[in-house]
Amino acid sequence: MSQLQATIFGALSGSLFAVMALGLSVVWGFLKIINLAHFGMILIGAYLTFELASTTGIDPIITVVIGAIAMFLFGAIVQAGFERWRVSEFNSLLISYGLLIITVQVVSNVWTADFQRMDSSVNPYAAQSLALGPLRFPLPTLIAAGFAVILVVGAKLILERTYSGRALQAFGQDRDIAGAFGIDHTKLGILLAGAAGATAAIGGMLHSLGESLHPDAPFEWVGRVFAIVILGGIGNVTGTLYAGLLVGGISGLTAAVWSPSASPFVVFSMVVLALVFRPTGLFPSKTGH
Amino acid sequence: MSDRGWIGLLLVAVGLAAVPALVGIFDFNSFYLVFLSGILFWTAQSTSWNILSGYSGYFSFGQGAFYGVGVYSMAVFFGRHGVDWLAATVIGGLLSMLLALAIGTIAFRLRSLRGEIFALLTLAVPFILAAVVRLSDTIDGGQGIVVPVPEYPEFLGSFQTFFFVVSAVVGVLSLAVAFVMERTRYGWALFAIRDDEAVAEGLGVPTFKHKMISIAANGLIGGVSGAVLALNLGFVSVEGTFNLRVPLFVIVMSVLGGRNHWAGPMIGAVYIHTLQNRLADSGFDGWSLIVLGVILVLLVLLAPEGLMARFGRRPWAVGGVFAATLIGLGSWGGWGQPVDWLAVALGTAALVAFLPGRRGGEVAAGRRAHHAPEIFEELPSPVEVGRPLVIADEAAKDFGGVHALRGVSATISQGELVGLVGPNGSGKTTLVNLISGALPPTSGTLTLDGNDLVGMPQHRIAHLGIARTYQIPRPFHSLTVRDNVAIAIMFGRDPHGLEVARDAADEFLSLVGLDHLSDQLPGQVNLHERQLLEMARAMATRPIVLLLDEALAGLNPVEVDNAVAVVRRIHESGVAIVFVEHVLRVVNQLATRIVVLDQGEVLAEGEPDLVMSDPAVITAYLGKEGHARSQ
Numbered sequence: 041m042s043q044l045q046a047t048i049f050g051a052l053s054g055s056l057f058a059v060m061a062l063g064l065s066v067v068w069g070f071l072k073i074i075n076l077a078h079f080g081m082i083l084i085g086a087y088l089t090f091e092l093a094s095t096t097g098i099d100p101i102i103t104v105v106i107g108a109i110a111m112f113l114f115g116a117i118v119q120a121g122f123e124r125w126r127v128s129e130f131n132s133l134l135i136s137y138g139l140l141i142i143t144v145q146v147v148s149n150v151w152t153a154d155f156q157r158m159d160s161s162v163n164p165y166a167a168q169s170l171a172l173g174p175l176r177f178p179l180p181t182l183i184a185a186g187f188a189v190i191l192v193v194g195a196k197l198i199l200e201r202t203y204s205g206r207a208l209q210a211f212g213q214d215r216d217i218a219g220a221f222g223i224d225h226t227k228l229g230i231l232l233a234g235a236a237g238a239t240a241a242i243g244g245m246l247h248s249l250g251e252s253l254h255p256d257a258p259f260e261w262v263g264r265v266f267a268i269v270i271l272g273g274i275g276n277v278t279g280t281l282y283a284g285l286l287v288g289g290i291s292g293l294t295a296a297v298w299s300p301s302a303s304p305f306v307v308f309s310m311v312v313l314a315l316v317f318r319p320t321g322l323f324p325s326k327t328g329h
Numbered sequence: 330m331s332d333r334g335w336i337g338l339l340l341v342a343v344g345l346a347a348v349p350a351l352v353g354i355f356d357f358n359s360f361y362l363v364f365l366s367g368i369l370f371w372t373a374q375s376t377s378w379n380i381l382s383g384y385s386g387y388f389s390f391g392q393g394a395f396y397g398v399g400v401y402s403m404a405v406f407f408g409r410h411g412v413d414w415l416a417a418t419v420i421g422g423l424l425s426m427l428l429a430l431a432i433g434t435i436a437f438r439l440r441s442l443r444g445e446i447f448a449l450l451t452l453a454v455p456f457i458l459a460a461v462v463r464l465s466d467t468i469d470g471g472q473g474i475v476v477p478v479p480e481y482p483e484f485l486g487s488f489q490t491f492f493f494v495v496s497a498v499v500g501v502l503s504l505a506v507a508f509v510m511e512r513t514r515y516g517w518a519l520f521a522i523r524d525d526e527a528v529a530e531g532l533g534v535p536t537f538k539h540k541m542i543s544i545a546a547n548g549l550i551g552g553v554s555g556a557v558l559a560l561n562l563g564f565v566s567v568e569g570t571f572n573l574r575v576p577l578f579v580i581v582m583s584v585l586g587g588r589n590h591w592a593g594p595m596i597g598a599v600y601i602h603t604l605q606n607r608l609a610d611s612g613f614d615g616w617s618l619i620v621l622g623v624i625l626v627l628l629v630l631l632a633p634e635g636l637m638a639r640f641g642r643r644p645w646a647v648g649g650v651f652a653a654t655l656i657g658l659g660s661w662g663g664w665g666q667p668v669d670w671l672a673v674a675l676g677t678a679a680l681v682a683f684l685p686g687r688r689g690g691e692v693a694a695g696r697r698a699h700h701a702p703e704i705f706e707e708l709p710s711p712v713e714v715g716r717p718l719v720i721a722d723e724a725a726k727d728f729g730g731v732h733a734l735r736g737v738s739a740t741i742s743q744g745e746l747v748g749l750v751g752p753n754g755s756g757k758t759t760l761v762n763l764i765s766g767a768l769p770p771t772s773g774t775l776t777l778d779g780n781d782l783v784g785m786p787q788h789r790i791a792h793l794g795i796a797r798t799y800q801i802p803r804p805f806h807s808l809t810v811r812d813n814v815a816i817a818i819m820f821g822r823d824p825h826g827l828e829v830a831r832d833a834a835d836e837f838l839s840l841v842g843l844d845h846l847s848d849q850l851p852g853q854v855n856l857h858e859r860q861l862l863e864m865a866r867a868m869a870t871r872p873i874v875l876l877l878d879e880a881l882a883g884l885n886p887v888e889v890d891n892a893v894a895v896v897r898r899i900h901e902s903g904v905a906i907v908f909v910e911h912v913l914r915v916v917n918q919l920a921t922r923i924v925v926l927d928q929g930e931v932l933a934e935g936e937p938d939l940v941m942s943d944p945a946v947i948t949a950y951l952g953k954e955g956h957a958r959s960q
Contacts, residue, residue, distance in 0.1 A: 074445065131629045133388070133448070134584065138629070141577060142622035149615050259573065263453040270449070301464045304457055312435055315446055 045175050046296035047289045052181040054268075054288015055188035058281045060243040060261060061268040062191060063115075063236030069275015070212035071229050072129050077118060077136040079258035079265070080143030081111045081237050085244025086253050087151055093162045100163050100249060101183070107241035115237025119230045140258065148255035157252040165249050180250030187246055191239060192281040199277065204228060212275060263304065264291075267311045273321020282323050337592060338508050345369075345497040349490050359489040364668060366493045368602045369500035370558050371582060375594035376503040377550035378579040381543045383588030384516055386523035387444060391432070391451030393576040394458050395548045398425040399555025401462060404474040404565040414479040418556040425552025426545050428454075433544040437537055443526075459571035473566040476559050492561050499557055500595075503550045507591035510546075512827060514819050519543055521816050524805035531765060533791035533820040533870050577618075581625050587635025589807075596636050600675055607672050632683070639682035651678035714921070715743030718874050718905055719764055719795070724773035725929075726759050733759040735929040736773060741874060741907055746900045748920030748937065749909045752949060755926040757909045758800065761876045764907070765797040766790040777874070792822050794873035798863035798880055800909075804851035810862055811847035814838060817869035837865040841895050857888040864895060874905045881912055893919060917941060925949070 064078045088107040093100040118139065122132055160167055168179040199205035210218040211225050219225060247253075264287060272283030290310070291303040314322060348365060374392060382389045402421030406412040412420075432454060436447040462469045481491035510516035518539035521529035530536045559565055578601060579594070586597030601621070608617045632639065640647050654674035658664065719741040726734040734756045741747055749757050762768040763775060766787040775782040777793050805813050814834035818825055825833070838844040841861040846854055851862065860880055867875055877896065881889050893915055900906050910916050916923060916937065923940045925932040927949040933940050940946060 074448070125630055127630070130388070131633060134580070134629045135626050137390075137577075137580070138622040138625035140622075141573070141618050142626075145615070145618035145622070149619075259456070263456050266449045266453065270446075301460055304460055308453060308457060315435075315439060 043293060043296045046292040048175065048292075049177060049181065050292015050295070051285040051289035052177060052185045054284040054286070054291070055281065056181070056184040056243065056246050056284075057261070057264050057268055057288065058188050058272075058284025059184065059191060059239060059246060061265045061272070061280050061284065062195065062277060063239040063243075064265065065269040065272060065275055065280050066195065066277065067233060067236045068269065070208045070232060071119070072212075073119075073122065073132045073136070073233075075115075075118075075136045075233075075236070076133065077139035077143065078115075078236065078240050079261055080140045081114055081240035082244040082247065082261070083143060083147055083255065083258050084114070085111055085241030086248040086257075087147055087244070088241070089245040089248045090156065090158055090253055091151075093158055097162055100158060100165070100245065104242055104245040107245055108238040111237035111241035111244075112234040113237070115240070116230045116234035119233030123226050123229065144255050144258060151253075151255070153255055155252040155254045158248060163249065178250060180246070183249060184246040187242060188281055188284065191242065192277050195277045204231070208232060264307065267307050270311055271314050271322050273323060276321055276323060279321050279323035283321075286322075334508065334512075334591070338504060341504065341592075341595070342501050345501060348497075349485070349494060359487065361667070362489040362493045364602075364606065366489075366496040366561070367606075368598050369493075369496040370554060371578060371598035371602050372500045372595045373496075373503040373550055373554035374575060375579040375582040375586075375598055376507050376591070377547045377554065379583045379588055379594045380507055380510060380550070381547040382580075383583055383594070384510065384519035384523065385540060385543050386519075387436075387540065387544075388448045389451040389547070390448055390576050390580075391454045392547075392551055392579045393455040393571055393573070394428060394451070395425045395551030396555035396558075396575045397455060397458055397462070397570045398428055398548075399552035399557075400559040400562070400565055400570050401468060401474075402552070403556040403559035404476050405468055407479070408474045408476040408559075408565070414560060418553055421556030422549045422553035425555070426548040429544045429548025429551075430541060433541050437540045437544075455571045455576070459567050462571070463567045469565075469567055471567065473564055475564055476562060478563075479560055492557075495557050495560070499550075499554050503554070504591060504595060506546060506550065507594075511591050514824065514826070515539065515542060517812075517816060517819060517827065520808060521805055524807055525803050527767065528799070528803045528805070529816070530787045531767060531791060531797060532817045532866065533788045533822075534816070535786070535788045535820075537786075577621065581621050583635075584625065584628055584633070585636060587637035589634070590637040590641075593635050593637040596640070600636070600679070603668070603672050603675055606668065636679060636682060640678075643682070647678050647682050650681045651675070654678075713744050717742045718778060720774075720776045721760075721764070722774045722776075724760070724763055724770045724775055726756075726763060726768060727771045732929050734763070734770075737926070737929070737931055739924055739931065739934070741905055743873075743905055744903070744921075746896075746906045746908060746919055746921045748916035748923040749907055749926065750911070750913065750916055750923060751926035751932070754928075755949075756929040757926055758878055759929075760926070761797060761878050761907070761909060764874075765795055765876055767797075788820070791870055791872075794822075794871070795876065796867035796870045796872035796874075797876040798860070798867050798878055800879040800882055802851075802856070802859035802863045804859060804862055804866075806851055808850075809847065810843060810849050810851060810854065811835065811838065813851065813862060814866050814869045817866050821870050834869065837869045838862075840868060840898065841865045842891070857884050857892070860884070860892065861895060864899065868899060868904075872904060874907065875899060876907045876909075878909045879911065880908075881910060881915060889915065913941065 060082055064075060067073055067075050067078070085104070085107040088110065089100050089103045092098055092103040092106060118136070121127075122135075127135060158166070165179045165183060169176050170179060170182060199209060207218070207223045208228055210221070211223055211228065215225065247257075268280060268283040268287050271287065272279035272281070287307055287310075290306055294303040294306045348362070374396060377395070378389060378392045381387055399421035402424055403414070403417045406417040406420055407414045432450060436443065436450050439446055463471045478488055481488065485491045485494060510519070518529070518534050518536070521532070521534055522536050522540065526536055562569075582597030582601050583594045584597070585600055586595065587593030604620070605617055608614065608620065628635075651674045654677045655670050658670040658673060659667065717740045721737055721739045723736040723738055724734060725732070725736045737756070737760060749760065751757050759768070763770050764782070766782060766785060770783060777790070777795060780793055782790055805816065808816065811831060811834045814837050815827065815830040818830035818833050819827065835844055835847060838847055841864050843858060843861050843865060846858060851859060854862070864877070864880065880896070881892055884892060889912070896906065896908065896919060908916065908920060920937050922935065923937050924934040925940060925946050932949055933943045933946050
């Protein structure tokens with residue numbers, strides 16, 4: 041029973057990483073930019089929730105509105121800069137790396153390098169858990185899973201049903217042809233990067249509900265988040281959610297039956313195998329990503 | 330260029346050798362020995378990173394893994410088990426090299442997204458290593474390891490002198506490796522890979538082997554340098570080793586100094602280490618990552634080619650200002666210490682390098698001669714048709730559900746000039762891709778002179794004598810026209826060195842009438858000239874079969890006539906040619922035999938005149954109506 045509990049709990053935790061991976065995957069798939077600064081935006085989102093909830097007493101979930109707006113602007117401005125200076129795909133990787141370390145250091149200078157978490161008086165979710173039959177799950181994990189489903193379904197609907205979404209898909213497949221058909225990629229790209237930034241803020245908020253914060257956290261997320269992006273298929277939103285659940289579930293099971301230290305090995309070996317045998321991801325989508 | 334390079338490397342080595350002597354003569358205190366040792370450590374690390382990531386374009390975020398393996402080899406073997414420090418250094422280098430080869434084996438075998446996957450893989454490896462080191466009690470177990478001071482020869486005096494000497498040896502050796510690579514096939518293979526890996530492989534460059542050599546060098550030097558540094562650390566911990574410092578610094582240093590020059594990473598190391606040192610000294614420790622991040626972002630936007638390239642444009646002005654500032658501040662003596670003077674001098678030198686120039690670099694482009702290559706008017710001498718060379722037997726290729734080729738059997742014999750024609754989508758380029766080995770067939774066999782080509786690495790096929798050109802020319806953009814051809818000679822059947830290959834390259838360029846453009850970059854010549862360059866480069870592999878994929882596409886009539894003359898010349902030199910073409914006039918005129926493909930199958934083949942009057946061919950080309958009208 042404890043193994044079942046561990047697997048399901050792991051899968052739910054994995055959905056938090058799916059939220060973190062979502063924006064990264066979409067920006068990589070459609071704009072061809074590996075935006076390492078995405079991890080910085082998640083970090084800022086987490087600390088904004090921490091700060092606003094601790095100082096004003098607002099419900100931490102509500103604070104995400106401010107975080108999402110701020111990170112929308114962050115993401116959009118960076119993308120506008122990439123467009124303005126016509127930064128190549130490769131150079132955007134370097135620049136976003138520079139932005140990531142600036143972010144980490146600024147966060148460390150502002151909020152100190154110590155571990156911090158929201159006081160239980162302002163964060164009513166941390167201590168609660170929900171019983172489902174014989175299994176119990178902490179509330180923050182369930183909230184994260186809920187957000188993950190909402191975001192993924194929302195993103196899927198936007199990409200498939202709206203003009204902007206379809207235009208983005210066309211752009212992701214062939215920029216030149218899409219441009220020739222009159223798709224304004226600059227504006228769409230900035231909007232998409234902004235939206236990805238907003239999801240980063242949501243990921244940060246969800247992280248801060250259940251976990252302690254420290255400035256170096258992005259480097260702990262990098263491996264797992266990229267594993268999810270690659271396993272899910274770059275730019276494939278539903279694949280990202282499935283990959284998150286899969287990676288989380290396998291990590292949880294490995295930790296339970298073997299050792300927590302072994303889960304990076306298992307996850308990483310999966311990524312390597314997936315890269316060799318299914319380089320387009322484990323969950324091919326109908327739209328061809 | 331090579332002569333001046335030798336002087337530079339020699340100056341660095343001699344200057345470093347003189348330092349220990351200075352300790353005795355002047356009051357050269359240990360601060361400066363430590364400071365210089367730091368620069369040397371970063372020189373070795375960033376140079377080793379640049380050998381892979383700068384030269385080949387495979388961007389690594391994982392230098393910390395190689396460094397960490399080195400550090401922990403010294404800590405465990407020397408610190409814990411008392412193995413000789415020199416032996417521990419060698420072990421560290423070898424273990425790190427093994428790790429590098431393992432990473433390369435996984436990442437370099439992938440067909441798609443190789444670059445991106447490699448970058449992400451290297452991002453993850455240090456964190457996995459950190460977990461292993463922290464959890465394994467035989468390595469660290471999370472407690473950290475004390476590294477004692479090793480025994481060193483007494484004549485060196487102090488430990489700091491000893492450490493400086495070891496660091497200098499490692500630093501200079503790393504520079505020497507980069508220096509030699511830049512002047513030999515090992516480096517040029519990587520430059521070709523960076524510009525266009527598929528083309529490099531097709532020209533006979535064993536790309537996988539050279540990427541493995543380069544990542545092995547990266548791992549080996551990174552590991553050795555890490556092991557040596559551990560001697561100076563005294564205490565080694567997981568947190569202190571597997572953090573972002575090393576992977577970040579090597580990237581910033583190499584980008585700042587310049588990735589295309591052996592001395593670039595060293596220049597970057599001098600700048601960044603001095604800056605770091607001064608920031609820490611002034612109590613701005615918490616700002617150093619921010620400053621580095623800002624420098625990285627600004628550099629990528631404003632000067633992606635790095636300082637070394639800027640210095641090269643006005644070496645005397647930069648050197649003069651640097652020396653004048655240093656000497657001026659030193660003889661005045663009213664402010665700061667020598668390291669402060671160095672920091673200011675480095676700053677002013679960089680400022681001079683970044684001053685807007687007189688557009689000196691553009692003159693070369695304007696000087697270029699504009700006369701068109703002459704047209705050859707010789708009549709073709711008949712070439713005897715000989716034994717079969719390429720034999721395709723039921724070769725088929727599917728892309729998903731699309732049957733691009735449905736079992737094509739064809740023979741290309743010595744002395745032939747085969748015109749391969751057919752409507753768009755009939756499978757012409759796919760057939761070229763199969764014969765050249767760029768794609769494996771789904772079924773069927775392909776042989777050259779009895780050698781089975783299926784499954785053979787593409788560079789081996791090139792060595793057997795198959796060369797191709799691309800419909801849209803794919804030159805190596807960062808190499809001159811001459812060096813584009815020289816690459817093909819360097820990695821041909823009998824390999825040559827750089828200088829020999831450059832001389833020989835001019836012969837092939839004059840074969841196609843491009844010898845007046847040897848020193849241009851491919852971006853500076855027109856489409857016709859780029860297509861001729863494709864042919865010269867293919868000919869430089871000394872092929873027995875040459876595959877020309879729409880070499881006339883997009884040319885005006887005069888250029889077409891000129892290109893046809895070049896093709897004839899190549900044919901007369903004894904090379905069998907497969908000529909993919911839309912312009913039927915040209916095919917009729919040139920080909921000794923024509924093969925018509927339609928919807929992935931051979932529709933007709935034979936003498937040009939006979940094939941071109943075949944009703945099936947006319948229907949395929951012009952539709953039923955056109956067929957009716959032509960009768």
